[in-house]
Amino acid sequence: MTSATASLRHTLPHPLSLLALGTACLLALPLVYVCYLALTADPAIWFRLWTTRLPELLSNTAWLAASVAAGTFLLGVSLAWVVVRYDFPGRRMWEWALVLPLAMPTYVLAYVYSHVLGLGGPAEQILQTLAGPGARVMSPHSYAGATLVMILDTFPFVYLLTRAALLNFNVSFDEVARSCGASRLRRLLGVILPLLRPAIVAGLSLVILYVVSDFGAVSLLRYQTLTYAVYQQLTGRYDTGAASVLSILLVLFALLFLAAERWFRERSRFYQTSGRYRSLERRPCGTLGTTLITLYLSLVLGAAFLMPAWLLVRWSSSALLQGAVDARFFGFVWNSVLLSGLAATAAVLIGLPLAYLACRRPSRLHLLCLHTAYAGYVLPGPVAALALLVLFSQLAPWWYGTALVLVLAYVVHFLPAGLQSLEPALQQVNPNLEEAARSLGESPLRVLRRITLPLIKNGFLAAWVLMFLQSMKELPATLLLRPVGFDTLAVRVWLEASEEYYQLAAPSALLIVLLTLPALWLLVAKDWRAA
Amino acid sequence: MNQFHFHSRSAWRGLPLLLAVLAVVATATAAEPDRLVVYSGRAERLIKPVLDTFQANTGVQVDLLSSGTTELVNRLQTEGERTQADVFLTNDAGSLERARELRLLQPLTLPDVERAIPATYRAADNSWIGLSGRLWVVVYNKNLAKPSDVTSLLDLADPKWKDKIAIPNAGSEYLQAGVSVLKAAYGDDRVRQFLQGLKANASTQVYGKSSQIVEAVAKGQAVLGIVNHYYIYRHLATQPDAPIAPLVTDQQAGGMGAILNVAGIGVTAHARHLEPAKRLVAFLASEAGQKQFADLNKEYPLRSDVAADPALPERKKLRTAAVPLAKLSELREPAMTLIEQAGLR
Numbered sequence: 001m002t003s004a005t006a007s008l009r010h011t012l013p014h015p016l017s018l019l020a021l022g023t024a025c026l027l028a029l030p031l032v033y034v035c036y037l038a039l040t041a042d043p044a045i046w047f048r049l050w051t052t053r054l055p056e057l058l059s060n061t062a063w064l065a066a067s068v069a070a071g072t073f074l075l076g077v078s079l080a081w082v083v084v085r086y087d088f089p090g091r092r093m094w095e096w097a098l099v100l101p102l103a104m105p106t107y108v109l110a111y112v113y114s115h116v117l118g119l120g121g122p123a124e125q126i127l128q129t130l131a132g133p134g135a136r137v138m139s140p141h142s143y144a145g146a147t148l149v150m151i152l153d154t155f156p157f158v159y160l161l162t163r164a165a166l167l168n169f170n171v172s173f174d175e176v177a178r179s180c181g182a183s184r185l186r187r188l189l190g191v192i193l194p195l196l197r198p199a200i201v202a203g204l205s206l207v208i209l210y211v212v213s214d215f216g217a218v219s220l221l222r223y224q225t226l227t228y229a230v231y232q233q234l235t236g237r238y239d240t241g242a243a244s245v246l247s248i249l250l251v252l253f254a255l256l257f258l259a260a261e262r263w264f265r266e267r268s269r270f271y272q273t274s275g276r277y278r279s280l281e282r283r284p285c286g287t288l289g290t291t292l293i294t295l296y297l298s299l300v301l302g303a304a305f306l307m308p309a310w311l312l313v314r315w316s317s318s319a320l321l322q323g324a325v326d327a328r329f330f331g332f333v334w335n336s337v338l339l340s341g342l343a344a345t346a347a348v349l350i351g352l353p354l355a356y357l358a359c360r361r362p363s364r365l366h367l368l369c370l371h372t373a374y375a376g377y378v379l380p381g382p383v384a385a386l387a388l389l390v391l392f393s394q395l396a397p398w399w400y401g402t403a404l405v406l407v408l409a410y411v412v413h414f415l416p417a418g419l420q421s422l423e424p425a426l427q428q429v430n431p432n433l434e435e436a437a438r439s440l441g442e443s444p445l446r447v448l449r450r451i452t453l454p455l456i457k458n459g460f461l462a463a464w465v466l467m468f469l470q471s472m473k474e475l476p477a478t479l480l481l482r483p484v485g486f487d488t489l490a491v492r493v494w495l496e497a498s499e500e501y502y503q504l505a506a507p508s509a510l511l512i513v514l515l516t517l518p519a520l521w522l523l524v525a526k527d528w529r530a531a
Numbered sequence: 532m533n534q535f536h537f538h539s540r541s542a543w544r545g546l547p548l549l550l551a552v553l554a555v556v557a558t559a560t561a562a563e564p565d566r567l568v569v570y571s572g573r574a575e576r577l578i579k580p581v582l583d584t585f586q587a588n589t590g591v592q593v594d595l596l597s598s599g600t601t602e603l604v605n606r607l608q609t610e611g612e613r614t615q616a617d618v619f620l621t622n623d624a625g626s627l628e629r630a631r632e633l634r635l636l637q638p639l640t641l642p643d644v645e646r647a648i649p650a651t652y653r654a655a656d657n658s659w660i661g662l663s664g665r666l667w668v669v670v671y672n673k674n675l676a677k678p679s680d681v682t683s684l685l686d687l688a689d690p691k692w693k694d695k696i697a698i699p700n701a702g703s704e705y706l707q708a709g710v711s712v713l714k715a716a717y718g719d720d721r722v723r724q725f726l727q728g729l730k731a732n733a734s735t736q737v738y739g740k741s742s743q744i745v746e747a748v749a750k751g752q753a754v755l756g757i758v759n760h761y762y763i764y765r766h767l768a769t770q771p772d773a774p775i776a777p778l779v780t781d782q783q784a785g786g787m788g789a790i791l792n793v794a795g796i797g798v799t800a801h802a803r804h805l806e807p808a809k810r811l812v813a814f815l816a817s818e819a820g821q822k823q824f825a826d827l828n829k830e831y832p833l834r835s836d837v838a839a840d841p842a843l844p845e846r847k848k849l850r851t852a853a854v855p856l857a858k859l860s861e862l863r864e865p866a867m868t869l870i871e872q873a874g875l876r
Contacts, residue, residue, distance in 0.1 A: 052871050119750040139752075142735060222700075222737065224876055232876075235602040236702025237867065238629075393609040401610050484568050484596045484615055495597070499574065499742060 024369035030387035038248035071151035076158025107216025111497035158203035165199035213380030315506030343410035381476035425459020572600030572621035625859030636797035661793035663830035688728025697753035711862035726873035
């Protein structure tokens with residue numbers, strides 16, 4: 001690098017910086033705008049909501065989050081414990097299989113369960129043959145139903161992180177406690193769980209964010225949470241005031257929670273002692289142990305994945321016989337693929353410069369730009385849709401009602417997921433390689449093309465696939481923003497399922513699950529360490 | 532690798548191109564003449580067959596966007612003159628009148644239609660035309676209740692029905708229209724009492740779709756439900772043994788009369804395909820269109836020369852509430868406030 005270009009570089013902002021700044025502003029705009037809308041809303045709306053809906057919505061949301069967190073904690077930690085601490089036939093298969101429920105979008109699981117647990121459904125029929133007519137199972141359309149579905153859908157988050165932590169666990173701590181005469185229970189509560197705490201907390205916070213921003217399950221199970229209420233206010237009223245007030249509360253809820261999680265993580269840092277590291281030993285299981293463990297694992301996986309998947313296959317085949325898989329269906333497939341493909345491509349292109357600058361030139365500005373791109377994290381689907389809806393109608397009305405708005409909603413919403421894949425990929429590239437190429441006289445653009453991009457190809461692809469699939473599964477923003485003739489698979493599942501046409505919804509749902517499986521593999525295999 | 536090079540080379544120049552392509556994808560088809568974009572607030576399966584017939588008869592390609600009624604009014608308003616919609620078709624006169632007041636619909640001069648559909652079922656300037664009538668009735672489970680248990684809608688607030696009633700959610704235009712009529716008939720205080728009782732009795736049985744309410748009553752999960760009459764017949768068509776029947780309320784001497792609403796259609800103020808849009812209106816108001824609309828949905832055709840399904844309660848013998856349909860629009864906002872104050876979901 002000559003000194004002339006170097007000094008020029010210092011005086012002028014890098015064009016890439018300007019680009020990054022521009023995109024960051026664009027990405028932050030929806031969040032800022034929602035806040036603006038809520039703060040300028042008529043105070044009467046705040047008052048009205050506070051005296052009518054808010055207490056119920058806040059407590060419903062908090063209770064659902066709390067009970068799902070408790071349930072996923074029990075399931076996730078116990079399952080991780082079983083597969084790491086015990087040796088039994090089929091262990092390796094179970095270790096993988098327990099991740100599968102992540103391939104079921106919440107609305108798919110919710111609609112399967114509203115059939116299974118519904119009145120006259122299979123669960124009730126089984127119960128009535130056992131306990132006589134008149135026996136009733138719990139209604140799926142309730143707090144308990146929503147809790148069950150969300151637990152079954154999200155426990156793998158806790159399972160995955162706890163499992164990883166258990167594999168890294170240094171058994172010396174446990175042995176010290178044992179040599180001091182601590183009982184098994186005391187060691188579990190006093191040594192092991194506290195050491196696993198950071199992993200568990202990280203898993204639970206993923207779960208809670210997921211629950212708080214979920215629309216699919218709560219709308220099909222008719223459980224009133226803040227996110228669902230935003231959607232209802234948006235579709236049921238002539239003004240967006242109430243929806244924006246609820247939205248900002250939801251955003252605050254998410255932010256507060258993220259802050260609390262970070263604070264908690266800072267406080268509980270544990271370090272492995274160097275040197276005498278030994279991992280936990282696996283205990284072999286006898287016949288009884290193996291039977292019990294296999295029973296437990298089958299029950300969980302059966303409820304969360306196998307049984308729903310089997311029902312979807314059965315319904316799909318009868319829908320196929322009814323001729324429901326026609327040209328129209330393939331039109332929906334095409335819409336899904338087109339929209340998600342555009343969104344993933346746009347998001348990778350937008351995310352790359354942000355991640356690149358933050359990684360290679362970590363100035364305050366560049367880091368700020370990167371962090372801004374994470375704003376989508378605290379914008380649940382209906383909120384992102386609300387922001388873009390109003391933004392576009394006021395600032396760029398000629399785009400309103402086109403596919404562009406929907407694609408942008410996907411980008412804002414799912415870029416954080418993509419960045420999490422792009423960032424580490426970039427960090428792994430040694431800057432020396434790029435500098436060596438520059439010193440051999442290559443232009444920056446050629447270095448990018450010939451060195452950096454080929455090296456980050458895998459992270460790049462992973463980010464693309466992740467965002468593609470997230471967009472394909474997306475429901476609330478698609479419902480609100482889809483242009484004429486742009487129904488997607490997710491929208492069809494929801495529309496058919498909310499009219500209780502279980503069979504007609506099945507082919508779309510099954511296709512979503514099948515397409516999600518490779519992405520799940522990609523996501524998990526990245527950090528997978530064989531136990 | 533090659534593919535990858537392609538990506539990187541065109542990466543930054545590609546973005547505007549991408550957006551341009553998208554814009555073309557989204558707007559390209561707008562100029563074709565034989566196309567009609569319909570925004571519909573009706574359940575898709577209730578409207579698609581009729582539109583398919585129209586498409587088959589005329590060769591006009593109909594593109595359908597099914598969504599919530601209020602959501603579509605909002606959407607039409609936001610889109611303004613750029614809207615793609617040529618026709619707005621929905622299931623609530625209040626929403627149609629609201630769209631007219633917002634100047635989202637255009638007045639029509641269609642003598643045939645005016646002759647066929649009585650003036651009470653049309654907007655004053657024919658901005659919207661009613662197509663079918665629906666009664667807001669009580670559906671009851673024949674094993675769990677008798678018809679004599681309920682004479683007026685207000686009876687549903689009686690504490691004896693605790694946990695036995697299924698109702699639509701607060702966003703339902705039927706509920707909003709129903710409450711509007713009740714408000715006009717009884718005044719705010721009575722309606723407030725009624726809604727509070729309703730809320731207590733329904734507890735968690737608040738549904739997004741009328742078909743779900745009928746299903747809940749048929750299964751005995753609820754004893755009574757409030758729905759539009761045709762949902763009951765649609766359910767009976769697939770499950771003839773379901774123990775449900777309609778109960779038309781408020782027929783007693785001096786009573787309010789049953790609540791009647793209409794589904795209707797309007798041509799948007801900025802329709803790009805005006806001719807096919809008018810043809811659709813004319814088709815739906817014609818004998819053949821009304822027949823299909825009525826038979827398919829078990830609604831009351833609004834043309835007097837087309838007979839309703841014989842299974843329905845005879846229209847002439849029913850008394851309906853004396854609140855003009857166009858008034859439903861101005862009553863909407865206060866009705867929504869009442870609903871929200873009662874804490875209904």
